[in-house]
Amino acid sequence: MLRIRELREARNINQLKLSMELNVTQAAISKYELGKSEPDLAMLCKIADYFHVSVDYLLGRDDNEKYLMTSEEQELLNDYRRLDHIQKSQLRGYVDGLLDR
Numbered sequence: 697m698l699r700i701r702e703l704r705e706a707r708n709i710n711q712l713k714l715s716m717e718l719n720v721t722q723a724a725i726s727k728y729e730l731g732k733s734e735p736d737l738a739m740l741c742k743i744a745d746y747f748h749v750s751v752d753y754l755l756g757r758d759d760n761e762k763y764l765m766t767s768e769e770q771e772l773l774n775d776y777r778r779l780d781h782i783q784k785s786q787l788r789g790y791v792d793g794l795l796d797r
Contacts, residue, residue: 699754701729703747719740 704714704725711729715722720739727733735743744751752758779787 698728698731698735698743699756700725700743700751703749703754704729707747714746717746 700714703713708718711722711725715725718725720738724733724735726733740751740754744754747754750758776784
């Protein structure tokens with residue numbers, strides 16, 4: 697079974713928003729999630745790209761959720777790796793503070 701619902705709910709996205717982002721009907725998303733219909737290969741790739749996961753993860757062939765990073769995320773990771781231990785700790789505190797809101 698596809699992991700669309702799991703990915704969608706983890707990101708607090710409703711079916712309508714996802715359907716609009718993927719340019720399909722909400723009914724199509726519902727059918728994909730319920731296993732009543734399967735997306736074609738182009739749509740599978742589009743869904744995987746939207747959630748930044750591999751098609752294998754989306755299909756349940758790979759249990760390790762491997763996000764494909766956007767260029768912005770890759771840049772942030774590269775910057776993080778250049779920080780020393782104290783700076784990383786400070787950044788962690790700042791991020792924790794942002795997420796507590």
